[in-house]
Structures are given as C-alpha cells and as structure tokens.
Amino acid sequence: MSRPCTSTSGGFVEAQGAGVVVLMSASAAIAYGAPIYGIVGMSGTATDKQGRSVPAPGKGILSSARESPRVTRMLDVSYRRQQFTAQKAALDQWKSAELQAIAGDNDDDLDMATHEIEATYKRQYQALQDTWGSEFWKRNTDISPLRGSLAAWGLTADDIGLASFHGTSTKANDKNESSVLNTQLKHLGRTPGHVVPAVCQKWLTGHSKAAAALFMLNGVLQSLRSGLVPGNRNADNIAAELKQYDYTVFLSKTIQTTGIKAALIKSFGFGQVGGELLVIHSDYVLAALTQEQLEAYNRQLRKRSLKADRYWQDVLIGKHPFVQIKHRPPFTEQQEESVYLDPLARVHFDPISNSYKF
Structure with missing residues (x-):
C-alpha cells in the first residue's frame, strides 16, 4: 500500500517496531573482535523550521553541504599523511628526549614521570590523528561536513552509491527529499549524469512508529555488505515532478552492483526536523590495519562469532533468556x-x- 515516489502515492502506511545497532569506536571493535558492518562517516541534524508538529518538509539538512569552496590541499589524503608523518616524528623525538632526561631518577619518581610522559604522548598522538585524519575539515568553512567526511576516507561525492530516502509516500516529502539530495550533490560537484539509486524502504516495511531511521540503517548496512541495491517494487509509475532531478534514479527492481563504497541516509520528521547519516563501507577501516593486526582481528572475530552462535542456541533451547538482567x-x-x-x-x-x- 505504501507507494513512495510514484504518481499514486497517497500518504504513509503505519507500522510498528524499531531498529537497533551497536555503535563503537573502531579501535574498540578491532580490539574486541566485534563485527564491523559499516563506518558512520558523518551524522547531522537540522531543525530549520522546528515548531509544532506540522508535516511540512524542510530543507535544513542541506547545511551538511555548506561551504565556500576554495582550493585546499587538506582534501588530499597523501598531503595529510605527509603532514601527519612529519609531526609524529617530531612527537616521537620529544618523547625520547623526555624519557632520557628522567633516566637517572629513583624508581618512584621514574614511574610517575614515565606515566606522565606516556599520557601526554597519547593525547598528542590522538590530536594528530584528529587533525590530519577524521576531523581536519571541522571549523573550516572551505570544506563542507559532507565533503570533509568523504575525503577523510579518500572519497568524493562521486563515490556515494546509494541514497536511502525517508520515503514516506507523501507527495510533499518525496519531492522535497529528491530536491534536497539533488541540490547537495550538485553543490559538491558530483559528475553530471552519474545518478544515485534512491532506496525507499518504507514500500516494504511501512513507517514504524519508533526508530524508523534504524530500519533504514540496517538495510543500508546489508547493501554495503552485499552490493545489492533493493528496488521499490511499487515504483511502477514515477511521479512526473521527480523526473526533473539529474542525480537520482528510482528503481523498481533490485540490481547487483560491483560494490557500494558509501551511502547517504535521510530522516525527515514532523515539525521540520531532519537527520542525515553518511555510512562508509567497513573495508575502509580494515584496510588501515597492518597484516598482523588484521589477522589478530579476524581471530577475535571468529572466536566472538562462535560464542554468539552458542549463545543463540542456548536461548532457543531455553537454557537462559536472551536478555539477562x-x-x-x-x-x-x-x-x-x-x-x-x-x-x-x-x-x-x-x-x-x-x-x-x-
């Protein structure tokens, strides 16, 4: 009954339930052998006309593409790596000099001073990673949050392979959402004609009354892992007003791609409150590991997977409840x-x- 982006859309179909994900830092997930399904590259919200619960679409989430673009080397991964390496060498030299300076202290003083140096080094090292890695674009008006978050992984707007729409099957939302995405991609310089498949998951699930965007996030994570872009089976007649946009394509059948590097998720709520997530394929964080680190992570992952399977089996046979209070x-x-x-x-x-x- 839910028919997003079609000429016969007539309002959302109510559903029940919620989605759940576990959010961890990459370092924690790797240390504990937790499965990494995707990377949250960026999250943003907008309350551009927030007020009473009027179901009118807003465009505030466009602000994730805000920038006054000028040529900047900060978008170049190689340049940032070069700067990081040079500054880390200076930090390593400082640490070595500090440790040599306290070498003659008594045991108690030596332990205290060593701990202080190690803690300072760790903080400074983390600051270097932030400065040249994932947060270089912050407080920089030349680089939008969306462009910067993609560039942190060596990606551009051309690498967005899927857009998961809020897709409520209301004419106002579907048109507004298509317009917002089209304007964002155009502003970020995506190659003309390089369209993004729009996935409107609510044709299948309906609009849950709880965490609807997490339904969508779990769907996107499945697409990242499989390379499949699910079609909207009800999209047999795309609304005429949606055909004016250059960067979106509305599929009625599922297609198999060669791989999806990044995806955008939109969530537009009543009262003109909007949310957006950029999700990156998990391979990008695993590719940053050394061979030794990757093998150690995979060992932990297999061990955790076996424990998880055993836990499920014990739940199914009644040995213990799924949630243990x-x-x-x-x-x-x-x-x-x-x-x-x-x-x-x-x-x-x-x-x-x-x-x-x-």
Whole structure:
C-alpha cells in the first residue's frame, strides 16, 4: 500500500517496531573482535523550521553541504599523511628526549614521570590523528561536513552509491527529499549524469512508529555488505515532478552492483526536523590495519562469532533468556566509594558465577 515516489502515492502506511545497532569506536571493535558492518562517516541534524508538529518538509539538512569552496590541499589524503608523518616524528623525538632526561631518577619518581610522559604522548598522538585524519575539515568553512567526511576516507561525492530516502509516500516529502539530495550533490560537484539509486524502504516495511531511521540503517548496512541495491517494487509509475532531478534514479527492481563504497541516509520528521547519516563501507577501516593486526582481528572475530552462535542456541533451547538482567552492581557497598573515586577501577568476568566482579 505504501507507494513512495510514484504518481499514486497517497500518504504513509503505519507500522510498528524499531531498529537497533551497536555503535563503537573502531579501535574498540578491532580490539574486541566485534563485527564491523559499516563506518558512520558523518551524522547531522537540522531543525530549520522546528515548531509544532506540522508535516511540512524542510530543507535544513542541506547545511551538511555548506561551504565556500576554495582550493585546499587538506582534501588530499597523501598531503595529510605527509603532514601527519612529519609531526609524529617530531612527537616521537620529544618523547625520547623526555624519557632520557628522567633516566637517572629513583624508581618512584621514574614511574610517575614515565606515566606522565606516556599520557601526554597519547593525547598528542590522538590530536594528530584528529587533525590530519577524521576531523581536519571541522571549523573550516572551505570544506563542507559532507565533503570533509568523504575525503577523510579518500572519497568524493562521486563515490556515494546509494541514497536511502525517508520515503514516506507523501507527495510533499518525496519531492522535497529528491530536491534536497539533488541540490547537495550538485553543490559538491558530483559528475553530471552519474545518478544515485534512491532506496525507499518504507514500500516494504511501512513507517514504524519508533526508530524508523534504524530500519533504514540496517538495510543500508546489508547493501554495503552485499552490493545489492533493493528496488521499490511499487515504483511502477514515477511521479512526473521527480523526473526533473539529474542525480537520482528510482528503481523498481533490485540490481547487483560491483560494490557500494558509501551511502547517504535521510530522516525527515514532523515539525521540520531532519537527520542525515553518511555510512562508509567497513573495508575502509580494515584496510588501515597492518597484516598482523588484521589477522589478530579476524581471530577475535571468529572466536566472538562462535560464542554468539552458542549463545543463540542456548536461548532457543531455553537454557537462559536472551536478555539477562543484572540485579546488583559488581562491587560491595564497602567498595562503592573507592570505585567511584578511582579512574582505573575495573571489573572482571567470573565464568563460574557468570557475573562481573570487582
């Protein structure tokens, strides 16, 4: 019944449910062997005309493409790598000199000074990664958030291979959403004629009354992993007003691509509140690992996968519920205050009691 982007669209079809994802830093996911389905390259919201819940489309999410473009070397991955390497060498030299300077101290002073130097080095190293890696575009009016987030991974607007539309099957939303995406891509200099497939997932799922955008995110993650762009089976007659846009194509059948590097997700709510996500293929973070790091990650991943399969089996046979509720903290009342005041306090898992303890 839901017919997004067609001449016969007549309003959204209500559904139930919500999507769920687990968001982690790349370093944590790699250390724990968690499966990486995609990378959140950018997230943004806009409340351009936010007010009472009037279902009128807004264009505020266009601001993710905002820039006053000038030629800048910061978009060049090779240039940023060169600068990072040079500054890291200087930081390494500083650390070596500091450690040599305290070499003659007594054991207690040496341990304290070494800890301080290591902590400072770690903070400075992280700042270098941010400056030349993922955050170089921030507070820079020459580079839009969308362009900068793509460039952090060596990508451009031409590398966006899928646009997941909010696609409510209302005439106002479908036209506005197509217009916003078209304007963004044109402003970012996407090659004319290089269209982006628009996926309107609500033709199948309806419009959930909970976290609808997470329905879409899980769908996009599946597309990134498989290279499949799902068609909107109800799109048998595309609305005439949508045919004016140069950068979108509305598919009625699923197609197999050679791979999708990046995807854009839009979520437009009542009261003209908009949201947007740029999702990058997981290969881009795995490609940054050394061979040794990648092999170690894959070992952890296989181990976690086996544990997850066993957990599911135990749930299905009734050995334990899927969600196991914690009934008490992992520390005693006598330990509570000291735990809160110690920044290095950690718990460990006790397999015998199947609980965490301090």
